[in-house]
Amino acid sequence: MSTQIIIADDHELFTSGLDNLVSTNPNIKVLAHFRNGKEVLSYLERGNKADVLILDLNMPVMDGLQLLGHLQRDYPVIKKLVISMHQTTSSIELCKNLGADGFIGKDSSLHVMLNALNVIIEGGKFFQESNQVVFDSEGKGFYEKLNHQYKLSKREVDIIQLILNQYESSEIADKLNLSPLTVKTHRKNIFRKLGVRNLAGLVALVKDHPRL
Template sequence: MIKLMLTDDHAMVREGLKNLLELEENFDVVAEASDGLECLNILKDGNTADVLLLDINMPNMNGLEVLEQLKKLKVDIKVIILTVHNEVEYLLKAVEVGIDGYILKDSDLSVLKTAINSVYNGEAYIQPDLIPSLNAKLVTKNADQELIDSLTKRELEVLKKMAVGLFNKDIAEQLNISERTVKNHISNIFKKIKVVDRTQAAVFAIRNNLINVF
């Protein structure tokens, strides 16, 4: 019997999932939570489940934040993200944090059952039709990382400040260097990350989470 925990801020979603899953003789829903913080508190209090089905967008603490805390606390539970988001950025972040499974909420029950059984047996499971876009994103990310690594510490500082919209004069004042030096750094940055203007440089910085845009 695989013990499951459901965490979703929509009661109807939890109830529907519970009813579907408990039709399977080897699944038992042993705990539920309506948001990320409640989920974390339940698991911290020693309530055990084998697999956690976790929504990403929830109040108080989102799914990825819950996952990060579970990893830090070394809670022994497999985690499957259940989400409406098919954007590869969400999937990539989940993979980086250390997700065990990732499927979309509009998937067939057979996909969910396969995911649960897979992660319970120690295998990672990502919904198959999401894998090509993930692989493409990983290739781009790896290529970008090589470009980032080519930047000096000072160039990286200049790139971040340029990406948030600071002018050369402002950058020079904040870094206590001359405007001419800033211009030289920007020229080198453009060459190294293969862009031609400040807008493209900003997009590069945002894409690689070098700045916080929120």
């Protein structure tokens, strides 16, 4: 049975080229292309299936980071390979914690891309960091750094992870056995400590902060 893949990237030329490359494997079938994360979610909400999603981080309407959060929450069985020009340690760690199974640069060779895809299809992890590949990661380093630098409590770090995974305050309260008011207070304290106003500011901080 072939592995069914969908691709999300707003650059049509890149997407078409990637489709042609991936399709050289007779055991892989590319089902559809999408220009942004919202189109991917609409496709899945209509009951369509996919084994693997290949996605870029920078897309209009809904970017790759927002999409990863939704997928981690609602479609965790779909494997995710990020292919991005923004190959920073911060971006890679954030993608790991948002459920990505792999991350490679857009300047990677065909061999690296196919190798990453095969590793992920077989259930492994493939993260390319500064020309080094990490096949397995618990993804804890990012949050440990966040905790240390901003003096966050473990509970606050847990809430940040759920916020990034697109959980609402009421859902966070249920998941952590807290009252909605307590979660709201935690959110205010977290945003104050981090110096951000909202989710967009939080994502921008953890994505771009050079010391994370």
